Amino acid sequence: MHSFGEEDSVIDRLGAGPFTAAQVRAAGFDKAAIRRALRRGSWVCLRRGVYVETSLLDDVAGCAERRHALDVAALRLVLGDATVAGGTSAARIFGLELLGEPPAEPVLLTDVAAVKGTHRNGYVLRSAALPEHHRATRHGVPVTSVARTVIDLARTRSFAESVAVADSALREGLVSVDQFRVVIRDCSTWSGVSQARRVVDFADPGAESVLESLSRVAIHVQSLPAPRTQVTLGDAGGPRCRVNFLWDDVRVVGEADGLGKYEPRGDRSVRDVLRAEKRREEWLADAGYEVVRWGWQDANDPPRLARRLRAAFARGAERQLGRQRRHAA
Structure with missing residues (x-):
């Protein structure tokens, strides 16, 4: 086992992004090196057993989208690659404007049938169908597409909250009304889809702010x-x-x-x-x-x-x- 020296960077060995204690040990560092890196402030613990280099955390500090993407990436190391950011997490990573403060905890979706949804340990995990055209990648993490993200929120949030996020997505040119309608057709039997249709019909890219x-x-x-x-x-x-x-x-x-x-x-x-x-x-x-x-x-x-x-x-x-x-x- 190597000890973690000042000249070493875990990014050189594992690539940029969060990493687990198991990955660090597999890369040749011992437990004492992990403790020293945390004590010295070179690493920060994002969640139990998952770390990130402080320099990377500093790099994303001024960008709320990238900062939340980092939290999602850390959580995926715990929950597995079959998860994608969805709901308010996907909206935050895309930079969509929301009515009110979004929940701090990450929201992830999975289409693994054996996995049940849960709300614990500072995150939300939901089970849902995730066809390939409902997926995207943003800031290095898998997320639901903008269209799917907005429709999911429109099915589950208030009409006002849903209109605000739909207007935001259209205003920024991240999605079209036709793309919304494709997702609605795909989810036609899901709960809340009737409100989602109303939201899409009402949405207006001309609204330049959440207040509007x-x-x-x-x-x-x-x-x-x-x-x-x-x-x-x-x-x-x-x-x-x-x-x-x-x-x-x-x-x-x-x-x-x-x-x-x-x-x-x-x-x-x-x-x-x-x-x-x-x-x-x-x-x-x-x-x-x-x-x-x-x-x-x-x-x-x-x-x-x-x-x-x-x-x-x-x-x-x-x-x-x-x-x-x-x-x-």
Whole structure:
């Protein structure tokens, strides 16, 4: 047995990624070397009997996708190669935006018939059919495809959560509606597939954030007219601005404002951003648009948002009627 020296790297012997104590011993290192590497801080224990070099952990520290992929890779060393990341784990590895914080524990799927699903030891293992075209690889680990990931979540999560992740996948160009429909056909007898169909029918790549997705759901569940999304408005001088939501008939603009909208952008300071937003608002008012702004509080309270929008629709309709009367005079 070799002792683990400063000049040795387990990556040179085993390749980059997590490794088990058994693999380390098979590579010629003894138990004392493992203890020294952990004590010295060269290695970190990801889970019992599974380690990773600290340098690799540092490399992925700034990337949530790769960091979670590393946790999944470590778990697969324990559970076996017949497992793939699925559900919220696959969504995190693909970088899909989720409504709310995802569970910290990895979620893995397996199609081995003899394996029963379990939820223990800091992970979730589920048994499910995994045809080859439902699989992909991302950051070096097997995962369910983007389409399968979204449909699985749409079958099991709330409508709002499902729409948020479906919008995100479409917005990033990671999947198409046709790919969603292929997976739905494959899973047509599974529980929750009817909601998945509703989610796919409702999904819109024009929703540019989770807040906008949640707003769309709030508008829908309150039986309000569906707005157009990401509409560019202008005048004879050309395009002037783009709005999140537009109800053309009553000239009402909806703006779902997250705090990020007012953060500095490139060379533009917060003051520059606010000044530009003020000019934009003035142009919309001069052009006869009623503007309604809301944030997370309203989006999470659909009746409240509906009251504000209905009031704006009434004002917009009255304004339109007044303009028609003036033109007729």
